[in-house]
Amino acid sequence: MRQSGKESGRITLVILPSADQVTSLWAEMDSEDPEAAKESLRIREGKPHRHHIGVWREGQSDPAALPGLTEWAAVREIDAVIWTDLPPKFQGEDGRIPSAEEVVSYLQALPDDPRAVAIEYIRRAPSQIDTAYRREIVRRVPECAID
Numbered sequence: 001m002r003q004s005g006k007e008s009g010r011i012t013l014v015i016l017p018s019a020d021q022v023t024s025l026w027a028e029m030d031s032e033d034p035e036a037a038k039e040s041l042r043i044r045e046g047k048p049h050r051h052h053i054g055v056w057r058e059g060q061s062d063p064a065a066l067p068g069l070t071e072w073a074a075v076r077e078i079d080a081v082i083w084t085d086l087p088p089k090f091q092g093e094d095g096r097i098p099s100a101e102e103v104v105s106y107l108q109a110l111p112d113d114p115r116a117v118a119i120e121y122i123r124r125a126p127s128q129i130d131t132a133y134r135r136e137i138v139r140r141v142p143e144c145a146i147d
Contacts, residue, residue: 066083107119
């Protein structure tokens with residue numbers, strides 16, 4: 001989990017080797033050059049540095065956080081994969097992975113406007129993104145449930 005800036009209140013998911021595997025969604029980028037695609041994603045994500053954008057190319061080993069990527073890409077004839085590779089962050093501490101209880105408490109304590117943004121963000125996440133965090137959040141903060 002990654003806590004976004006205080007103005008939005010959002011809690012977002014990050015990809016970690018230690019996390020349980022869940023379904024992830026993907027989209028094809030309109031780029032033939034992995035470096036240009038990496039830069040495009042960096043700009044879309046609003047990140048100042050390229051070191052939080054992951055890149056895998058055909059012939060490389062699977063990244064630790066994406067086991068099976070090589071086989072997945074081969075089946076789809078994909079020769080490069082780009083992803084947002086941000087570390088966890090909570091309460092301003094990079095690398096800190098909060099407990100589900102901490103995330104629920106954080107969401108419950110947010111002021112109305114940031115809380116509404118955070119809840120809408122969780123509700124709009126695709127239902128396939130079924131994590132233990134999400135299940136606990138929905139159980140304890142029912143307005144986060146998808147209609």
